[in-house]
Amino acid sequence: MATAKAVKVIVKVVQLTAHPTKTSENTRKLVQNAQSKMVQNVAETPATPRLEPSRRFSVAPMMDWTDRHCRYFLRLLSRHTLLYTEMVTTGALLNGDHERFLRYDEAEHPIALQLGGSTPADLAACARMAQAHGYDEVNLNVGCPSDRVQNNMIGACLMAHPALVAECVKAMRDAVSIPVTVKHRIGINGRDSYEALCDFVGQVREAGCRSFTVHARIAILEGLSPKENRDIPPLRYDVAERLKTDFPDLEVILNGGIKTLEDCAEHLQTFDGVMLGREAYHNPYLLAQVDQQLFGSDAPVISRFDALRQMRPYIAAHIASGGAMHHVTRHMLGLGTGFPGARKFRQLLSVDIHKTNDPLALLDQAGALLEGR
Numbered sequence: 001m002a003t004a005k006a007v008k009v010i011v012k013v014v015q016l017t018a019h020p021t022k023t024s025e026n027t028r029k030l031v032q033n034a035q036s037k038m039v040q041n042v043a044e045t046p047a048t049p050r051l052e053p054s055r056r057f058s059v060a061p062m063m064d065w066t067d068r069h070c071r072y073f074l075r076l077l078s079r080h081t082l083l084y085t086e087m088v089t090t091g092a093l094l095n096g097d098h099e100r101f102l103r104y105d106e107a108e109h110p111i112a113l114q115l116g117g118s119t120p121a122d123l124a125a126c127a128r129m130a131q132a133h134g135y136d137e138v139n140l141n142v143g144c145p146s147d148r149v150q151n152n153m154i155g156a157c158l159m160a161h162p163a164l165v166a167e168c169v170k171a172m173r174d175a176v177s178i179p180v181t182v183k184h185r186i187g188i189n190g191r192d193s194y195e196a197l198c199d200f201v202g203q204v205r206e207a208g209c210r211s212f213t214v215h216a217r218i219a220i221l222e223g224l225s226p227k228e229n230r231d232i233p234p235l236r237y238d239v240a241e242r243l244k245t246d247f248p249d250l251e252v253i254l255n256g257g258i259k260t261l262e263d264c265a266e267h268l269q270t271f272d273g274v275m276l277g278r279e280a281y282h283n284p285y286l287l288a289q290v291d292q293q294l295f296g297s298d299a300p301v302i303s304r305f306d307a308l309r310q311m312r313p314y315i316a317a318h319i320a321s322g323g324a325m326h327h328v329t330r331h332m333l334g335l336g337t338g339f340p341g342a343r344k345f346r347q348l349l350s351v352d353i354h355k356t357n358d359p360l361a362l363l364d365q366a367g368a369l370l371e372g373r
Contacts, residue, residue, distance in 0.1 A: 052179055053110035053136045055253050057294050058082035060277035061114040070331040071108045072314060076307050077287035080295040083111050087141045090117035093126045102133045112137035118153040120171035127172040138172060142184035145219040145229040156219035159188045162200040166207035173208045183213040186239045192218045213253040213275055216240045241270050261293050284334045304335050305370040325359035341369040
């Protein structure tokens with residue numbers, strides 16, 4: 001497959017240039033040969049024209065949550081929602097099992113890969129991998145506040161280095177034709193003024209970025225955990241709104257604290273799109289009406305029962321390949337909310353699932369609780 005070969009060659013080029021050997025002449029020849037093959041293989045890859053994904057409604061990248069199983073499930077609920085991967089670091093792609101990290105089902109489109117990194121050349125190489133694998137967008141994480149990513153110059157700490165973010169964005173845009181976007185906070189402690197935010201957005205805009213997803217909270221990088229950073233810093237929708245007013249040429253997507261489709265519709269009067277995170281995960285059936293309410297679709301709303309029924313072949317295939325059913329169904333517990341029997345549904349798929357020798361029969365038992373819903 002041409003795309004797979006192209007990705008392997010990209011990885012080889014990065015490895016060769018990152019780890020020069022004593023036989024520098026041989027290394028240079030290998031790099032030249034690899035680069036030549038990369039161009040040839042990418043050229044062999046048929047260009048599949050894709051419309052730029054709509055960011056009117058999207059589900060946020062969430063570590064340990066928005067994996068490929070979760071995304072497949074969410075796609076059954078909404079055809080138009082833009083889905084994001086978990087954040088994947090450049091090191092994981094360039095030095096690890098990139099095929100595992102980049103794997104997805106074609107049904108997941110439109111889908112964006114979120115990258116974590118701060119080295120322009122590495123981000124460019126990873127963006128090429130994303131394009132070769134057919135992703136619809138590459139997004140740079142400039143919002144994660146965890147200590148681990150800060151130590152590697154990833155995430156929200158990059159808001160203090162707008163010139164570097166701009167350099168990273170330019171390197172990625174020069175490397176690929178798919179959109180390159182940025183997800184960021186409205187500031188970080190010590191750099192939380194509106195002027196600093198405008199400086200950040202302005203420099204990244206000059207690098208060619210046209211779409212900014214704004215988590216409307218600052219990140220406090222010392223003293224708060226990532227979980228606390230999702231709740232304690234107050235939401236400042238007014239700051240994000242002012243940003244949209246002052247940068248009318250940019251696409252500004254609002255993220256943070258949005259819980260209902262009514263909230264989404266209201267925010268869409270100001271912003272170009274909305275992104276939901278935890279609410280979309282814990283209450284996924286909210287997505288079942290996104291296409292109708294936010295995209296004007298006249299397709300029928302899928303029922304909870306049909307969503308689980310349509311997941312059954314996917315789950316059966318995962319089990320047949322050696323996987324465990326809970327890898328998938330842990331993302332589906334939110335289907336069991338707000339109706340008699342919901343608690344039993346969640347118990348079957350979160351507790352009893354680890355005791356059964358017939359997981360699909362248990363799935364059918366859980367499905368029976370959704371009949372008519």
